Amino acid sequence: MKVRGLMLVLLVPWVVHAEEPYYGSRVASLALSGTESEADLQTIPLKVGDSITPENVRASIQTLYNTGKYSYIEVDATPAGQGTTNLTFRVQPHFFFSTFRLEPANLLERSLSGYFRLPLGEKFTTSAVDRIIEDATELLKSEGYFEVKITPEYDRNQATRLVFVTLRAEPGPKATIAEIRIQGGQQTFSPKELLQAMNLHSGDDFAQTKLDKSVAAIRAKFTDLGFLNTRVNVDRQYTAAMHTVDLNLTIQPGQFTLVEPNGFDISKKKLRELVPIFEEGAVDQDLVAEGRMQIERYMQQEGYFEATVDSQVIEAPLDNAIQINYNITPGVSHHIESVSILGNKQISTEEIRKRIKIRKGSLFSRGVFSRELLDQDVRTIEAMYRNGGYEGTSVRGSYEERDHAIDVVIQTEEGTRLPVDFVTFLGNFAVPDQELRRKIVLKENDVYAPVAVDQARAALMELYYSKGYADVRVEPSVDRTQTNNGVRVTFQISEGEAYQIGSILVAGNTLTKEKIIHRNSSLYPNTPYNPEAILEGQRKLYATGLFNRVEIVSLEQNLQRIRNLLIQVEDAKPISVTYGIGFQEYEHARATVDLSHNNLFGLDRSLSFRVRGSQRERLFQTTYREPKLFNHDLDGFASTFIEHTERPFLNANRIDFSLQVLKRFSPQQNVLFTSSYQTVNLGDFRVNLQAQTIPPEQGPCWSTTVDASGKVTTHGTCQIARVGTSFIQDRRNDPLNPSTGSFSTTTFQLASRAFGSELNFTSLFNQSSFYSPVPHGVLATSFRLGWNHPFGITGKNPFPQLPPTERYFAGGSTTLRGFSFDKAEPSGGNIMTIGNVEYRVPLRIFPIPGVGGALFYDTGNVFKEIRDIHLRGFTHAAGFGLRYQTPVGPVRVDFGVNLKPRKTIDGTMEDRFHVFFTLGNPF
Amino acid sequence: MQKEARSEKLRENGVRRLFLARISYRSAARVCGRGLTLFSLGFWLLASFCLHAEIIDRIMAVVEGRIVTLSDIRQEREIRARLGQKLIDDKALIQDLIENYLIESQIADFPGVEVSDSEIEAELRKLQQPSALPSPAMREVIRKRIQMAKYFDVRFRQFLRASDEEIRKYYDEVFVPEAKARGLNPIPPLEQVADVIPKNVIEEKLDHEVKIWLEAIRRRSDIEIFE
Structure with a gap:
C-alpha cells in the first residue's frame, strides 16, 4: 500500500508537467532538427521572446512546409524554466520515388513502366503508391489473376532520399477459360466458325488482351462480309472456387452494306481503300460523301479528269441492309503530255518537281493530274518561295487539252527578297547582345528568309540551354521597316531562372555499375542544367544497348537554382541469342548463330560467340570487347576465329587471333588499329582444273604440285603476323540503300618477320563509293584499289609471293559482274583495280512498292604485279538488274554481260552472260 | 484406508505447500515492492533530469499540398462542440477535414458560389448560444458550410428529381417500416406525405452522388496521412 502510494506520488510531477500550459509562455529558444541547415528558422513568424x-x-x-523541403513537421516543447519554453521544430525532408518493381517479376511481360506512367523523381506519397497498386491490380486481373493482392514495401535511402518501392503480389491462381457461350450472329456464321475465329478454347489461360483480339477477329469476320457496325459484348464471370472464367459473348451483327460502283470498274480491294466506311466499320452521310470524293480523286488520277461521281443510298430497314451506289461518269481518258514549270529562276525546276504531285505520263502511266492537285501544287510552290523569303511571288497553274492529251503549265513570277535591316533582342538580361549575335547566322543586311529566322531562334534557345536556362522562351517577330523597305527581326526573350545540376542519382540498376551509367550519360554535377544535354544523355544510355528503359528526371524539389537529377534505368537482359539465315553468291544458303553476353560484370564489357555455316564456309569466332580502354575513349577488341573456307580456286583453313582498338571521332568517322596473328593451312589450291598444263606454284611457306592427270595439290601452312590501321568514313544517308553521301575505307597493313610472320609484305586497300541523286534515281559509283607489296626475303621471290588467301580476286556480284565469283583472274593478283557505275531507279510501273531497277557498268581487273597494269588488261561488263527493297536491304537479281570475253588457259572463251541472285547492294 | 491416508497426506502436503507458497509470496512481494520503489525512484530521477518534450502541434495530413495540423483538429472539434454536433474521434475528424479541403478546392474552380455576411449571420442566429460570441474561425466554418451547401445545390441537386416509382419505393421500404417502428397508427397514406418524401428521396440521391463524386476526387488526389 505504502509502495503504491509512493509510486502515485512519484507520478505526480508527470501529470503536472503534462498539463503545463506551453501556450501563453514565451519562447526561450528555437531549434530545427532533422536537417543540416537551420537557415529556414529565420523565415518562421515565431521568434525568441514571442508568446x-x-x-x-x-x-x-x-511557413516551413511552404519551403517545399519537408514532408512532415512537428513542434516539440520543453519547459525552460521561469515560464519560458524551448521549441524544437522536428522536420523530415521529402523522399522521392525512384524504382518500382513488381515481385514476382514474371507475372507481366514487361516491367510496370511499360504499362503506365510511374512518378519517378516526384515526392513520395502513399496515395501515389495506392494509385499504382490500383492500376497494377487491374492489370493483373486483366491477365487472369483475379484474386491478386498487392502490398507495398518501401526501401528508403536516407543518404539519397530515394524510395525504392517493391509491390509484392500474391497473384493467386491464374484463371482459365471454362465455357464460351455465343449468342447472336449465328444466322451468318455457325457457332463453330465463330469459335474458330476467336481462337480461344476452354482450358486456355485467360488474358484480356487475347479476349480483345478474339472480339476484333469476330468483328473483322462480319465486316469482311459487309456487316458494318457489328457489336460484340463480352460478359466475363469469374468463379473463385474453380478459378475459371465463363465468357458470354453477345453478337449484334451490323447492317449488311453493299457498295456498288456503277459506270466504271473498280476492284473490291481498291473500293475498300477509297470508301472509308469499311475502315471505320460504320455508315453515315459524312463517310459516304468522303467515299464519293475519294473515288472522284481516284478517277482523275487515272486520267479521267472530267469524271464525276454521285452517291445514292438505298436502305432496307426490314432486312437490316443498306446499299450505296456510286454512279461514276468517267468522261474521256486523258494523258498528261507535259508538265512545264516556267518563270522560276531562284528555285530549280528539279527542286519544284520533287515537291509537286502532278506527274507527266510515261509508257506505263497516264500521269497524275486533277484540278485539285493543280491547286495544291500551286500552293506548294508559293509556300516554297515564301519560306525562301520571296515576297509577292505569284504562281498560276493552267492546262490545255488537245486530243485527250493535256499540257500543264505552271507559271511563276518570282517576288523580291527583302533585306534584314535590323536584328534586335529584347528581354535578355543574363546574356549580352554581342554574345547572342555571335551565336546566330542571321545578320543585318542578309536577305530575309523565314527559315533563317527559325534557325536563329533555335540557336538562341541552344545558347540559353547551355547556360542552364531551361525555361527560356524565344519568340521572333518580323516587321517591315520604313527606311529601306526591309524588315526588322526582333527576338523577344523570356529567360527564366538559370539552374545548375546538383547531384546525379542513379536508381533501378541491378546489373550495370553506377560508374558506367554516369560515364555514358555525359552529365556532370555543378554544370548548367541543359535540357538538350539531358536528352542527349538519355540517348547515349539507350545507345549502349544495356538498358530496356532510361529516364532522366529532375527531383521535385524547390531548390534555389539547383536541380538534382535521377537517372532511372532498367537493365536489359545481358545474354542474347540471335540467329539468321541468308543467301550468298557461291556459298548459297548460310546460317549464323550468335550468343553474347553484353554486360559482363556490369561494366559494359561483352563476350560473344558466333557460329556460321554454309556449304562452303564454316566459321567459329569469339570476340571480347572492352569499352573505355585504358580509361580513354577507345573500344578494345580481342578476337579469335577458326575458319574453313572454300572458294572457286582454293580451300583454306585459318586460325586467327587479333587485337583491335577502335577510336570513334564522330558517328561518321572511325579509326581502327589492328594486330593479328594468323595460321593459314592451304588444303587445296586449284587453278583451272581442266587445264593440261598448269605451272606449279612455290611460295615461301606452301607449294602446289600437279600430277599427270592434272590434279593439283597444295601443301603448306603459313604464319602471318601483321599490324594495320583502317580509316572509315561513312556519310551515307542509309547504309542499306543509300541515295546520297559517300563511303570510304582505307586500310594499311604491315606483315613482317620482325613480328613473327613468315611473310613480309605491306597491303594497302581503298574503297570509295559516292551516291548522288539524279533525275528519277540515284547514281552510285565506286572505286577500289588494292595493292600488296611483298618486300625483304618475300619480295625476292617471283609471283606469287603471297598465299592465295592474301591475294586479290575479282569477279562476282559485288565486283565485276561479267564474271562468276573470283573468275576474272583465277590465280589472283597483288594489285586490284575495280570501278563500278550504277544507275538505280525505282520502278513505279509495278503495282508492288519497293521495286527498282539498275543499269550498271563494271571495269577493272586484278594484276599480278604493278608492271602488269595496263588498260588492255581491264575487263568490261555491263548489264541491268532488278531490286526489291526489304527491311534488311535490297534483294537483287543482276544480269551481267562480259563485253570483252577472253580465251581461258584451256582455250575456251569466257562465258559472256552471268546471272546473280543475292541480298544487298553491290557497293 | 490406505487410500484415505494417502489423500489426507496429500492434502496436508498441499496445504503445507500453499502455506509455504504464501510465505514465499509475501517475501517476494516485499522484495518486489522494494525493487519497484527503487526502480520508480530511479526512473523519476532520471526522467526529471531529461527534457520530456511534448508535441504541441504537428502535421496530421497533407491534402494536395495543404496541411492539416493537430491544431486544426482541435479547433474543428471545439467548433463542432459549440455547434452541438456529435463528437467523433480524431481519425474520423481527419477524414472529414480532408474531404472538406477537397470540396473547397473544387469550389475554388467553380465561380458564382458566394456567401454573404447576412447569410452567415442568419445561420449563426439559428445556432448560437446567447452568451457566446462567434470567433472568426467559427464564422469561417459557417461560411464554408453554407458555400458547400450552395455548391451541391448548383452542382448536383438542381439536376435531381424524384420519380413516382422512387417515391413509392421510399414510402414502402423506408417510411412505412419506420412509422410502424415508431408505433404510428394509422400509418399516413402516401398522398398525405407526398410533399415530404420527394425531399428525402432527393436528399438520398444527393448523398449518393456526392459520395461517388468525392470518391473519384480522392482517388486522383495526393493525400498523405501521418499516423
Whole structure:
C-alpha cells in the first residue's frame, strides 16, 4: 500500500508537467532538427521572446512546409524554466520515388513502366503508391489473376532520399477459360466458325488482351462480309472456387452494306481503300460523301479528269441492309503530255518537281493530274518561295487539252527578297547582345528568309540551354521597316531562372555499375542544367544497348537554382541469342548463330560467340570487347576465329587471333588499329582444273604440285603476323540503300618477320563509293584499289609471293559482274583495280512498292604485279538488274554481260552472260 | 484406508505447500515492492533530469499540398462542440477535414458560389448560444458550410428529381417500416406525405452522388496521412 502510494506520488510531477500550459509562455529558444541547415528558422513568424499561441505555431509549421523541403513537421516543447519554453521544430525532408518493381517479376511481360506512367523523381506519397497498386491490380486481373493482392514495401535511402518501392503480389491462381457461350450472329456464321475465329478454347489461360483480339477477329469476320457496325459484348464471370472464367459473348451483327460502283470498274480491294466506311466499320452521310470524293480523286488520277461521281443510298430497314451506289461518269481518258514549270529562276525546276504531285505520263502511266492537285501544287510552290523569303511571288497553274492529251503549265513570277535591316533582342538580361549575335547566322543586311529566322531562334534557345536556362522562351517577330523597305527581326526573350545540376542519382540498376551509367550519360554535377544535354544523355544510355528503359528526371524539389537529377534505368537482359539465315553468291544458303553476353560484370564489357555455316564456309569466332580502354575513349577488341573456307580456286583453313582498338571521332568517322596473328593451312589450291598444263606454284611457306592427270595439290601452312590501321568514313544517308553521301575505307597493313610472320609484305586497300541523286534515281559509283607489296626475303621471290588467301580476286556480284565469283583472274593478283557505275531507279510501273531497277557498268581487273597494269588488261561488263527493297536491304537479281570475253588457259572463251541472285547492294 | 491416508497426506502436503507458497509470496512481494520503489525512484530521477518534450502541434495530413495540423483538429472539434454536433474521434475528424479541403478546392474552380455576411449571420442566429460570441474561425466554418451547401445545390441537386416509382419505393421500404417502428397508427397514406418524401428521396440521391463524386476526387488526389 505504502509502495503504491509512493509510486502515485512519484507520478505526480508527470501529470503536472503534462498539463503545463506551453501556450501563453514565451519562447526561450528555437531549434530545427532533422536537417543540416537551420537557415529556414529565420523565415518562421515565431521568434525568441514571442508568446506562444496555437496560431503562430501553426503559421510557423505552414511557413516551413511552404519551403517545399519537408514532408512532415512537428513542434516539440520543453519547459525552460521561469515560464519560458524551448521549441524544437522536428522536420523530415521529402523522399522521392525512384524504382518500382513488381515481385514476382514474371507475372507481366514487361516491367510496370511499360504499362503506365510511374512518378519517378516526384515526392513520395502513399496515395501515389495506392494509385499504382490500383492500376497494377487491374492489370493483373486483366491477365487472369483475379484474386491478386498487392502490398507495398518501401526501401528508403536516407543518404539519397530515394524510395525504392517493391509491390509484392500474391497473384493467386491464374484463371482459365471454362465455357464460351455465343449468342447472336449465328444466322451468318455457325457457332463453330465463330469459335474458330476467336481462337480461344476452354482450358486456355485467360488474358484480356487475347479476349480483345478474339472480339476484333469476330468483328473483322462480319465486316469482311459487309456487316458494318457489328457489336460484340463480352460478359466475363469469374468463379473463385474453380478459378475459371465463363465468357458470354453477345453478337449484334451490323447492317449488311453493299457498295456498288456503277459506270466504271473498280476492284473490291481498291473500293475498300477509297470508301472509308469499311475502315471505320460504320455508315453515315459524312463517310459516304468522303467515299464519293475519294473515288472522284481516284478517277482523275487515272486520267479521267472530267469524271464525276454521285452517291445514292438505298436502305432496307426490314432486312437490316443498306446499299450505296456510286454512279461514276468517267468522261474521256486523258494523258498528261507535259508538265512545264516556267518563270522560276531562284528555285530549280528539279527542286519544284520533287515537291509537286502532278506527274507527266510515261509508257506505263497516264500521269497524275486533277484540278485539285493543280491547286495544291500551286500552293506548294508559293509556300516554297515564301519560306525562301520571296515576297509577292505569284504562281498560276493552267492546262490545255488537245486530243485527250493535256499540257500543264505552271507559271511563276518570282517576288523580291527583302533585306534584314535590323536584328534586335529584347528581354535578355543574363546574356549580352554581342554574345547572342555571335551565336546566330542571321545578320543585318542578309536577305530575309523565314527559315533563317527559325534557325536563329533555335540557336538562341541552344545558347540559353547551355547556360542552364531551361525555361527560356524565344519568340521572333518580323516587321517591315520604313527606311529601306526591309524588315526588322526582333527576338523577344523570356529567360527564366538559370539552374545548375546538383547531384546525379542513379536508381533501378541491378546489373550495370553506377560508374558506367554516369560515364555514358555525359552529365556532370555543378554544370548548367541543359535540357538538350539531358536528352542527349538519355540517348547515349539507350545507345549502349544495356538498358530496356532510361529516364532522366529532375527531383521535385524547390531548390534555389539547383536541380538534382535521377537517372532511372532498367537493365536489359545481358545474354542474347540471335540467329539468321541468308543467301550468298557461291556459298548459297548460310546460317549464323550468335550468343553474347553484353554486360559482363556490369561494366559494359561483352563476350560473344558466333557460329556460321554454309556449304562452303564454316566459321567459329569469339570476340571480347572492352569499352573505355585504358580509361580513354577507345573500344578494345580481342578476337579469335577458326575458319574453313572454300572458294572457286582454293580451300583454306585459318586460325586467327587479333587485337583491335577502335577510336570513334564522330558517328561518321572511325579509326581502327589492328594486330593479328594468323595460321593459314592451304588444303587445296586449284587453278583451272581442266587445264593440261598448269605451272606449279612455290611460295615461301606452301607449294602446289600437279600430277599427270592434272590434279593439283597444295601443301603448306603459313604464319602471318601483321599490324594495320583502317580509316572509315561513312556519310551515307542509309547504309542499306543509300541515295546520297559517300563511303570510304582505307586500310594499311604491315606483315613482317620482325613480328613473327613468315611473310613480309605491306597491303594497302581503298574503297570509295559516292551516291548522288539524279533525275528519277540515284547514281552510285565506286572505286577500289588494292595493292600488296611483298618486300625483304618475300619480295625476292617471283609471283606469287603471297598465299592465295592474301591475294586479290575479282569477279562476282559485288565486283565485276561479267564474271562468276573470283573468275576474272583465277590465280589472283597483288594489285586490284575495280570501278563500278550504277544507275538505280525505282520502278513505279509495278503495282508492288519497293521495286527498282539498275543499269550498271563494271571495269577493272586484278594484276599480278604493278608492271602488269595496263588498260588492255581491264575487263568490261555491263548489264541491268532488278531490286526489291526489304527491311534488311535490297534483294537483287543482276544480269551481267562480259563485253570483252577472253580465251581461258584451256582455250575456251569466257562465258559472256552471268546471272546473280543475292541480298544487298553491290557497293 | 490406505487410500484415505494417502489423500489426507496429500492434502496436508498441499496445504503445507500453499502455506509455504504464501510465505514465499509475501517475501517476494516485499522484495518486489522494494525493487519497484527503487526502480520508480530511479526512473523519476532520471526522467526529471531529461527534457520530456511534448508535441504541441504537428502535421496530421497533407491534402494536395495543404496541411492539416493537430491544431486544426482541435479547433474543428471545439467548433463542432459549440455547434452541438456529435463528437467523433480524431481519425474520423481527419477524414472529414480532408474531404472538406477537397470540396473547397473544387469550389475554388467553380465561380458564382458566394456567401454573404447576412447569410452567415442568419445561420449563426439559428445556432448560437446567447452568451457566446462567434470567433472568426467559427464564422469561417459557417461560411464554408453554407458555400458547400450552395455548391451541391448548383452542382448536383438542381439536376435531381424524384420519380413516382422512387417515391413509392421510399414510402414502402423506408417510411412505412419506420412509422410502424415508431408505433404510428394509422400509418399516413402516401398522398398525405407526398410533399415530404420527394425531399428525402432527393436528399438520398444527393448523398449518393456526392459520395461517388468525392470518391473519384480522392482517388486522383495526393493525400498523405501521418499516423
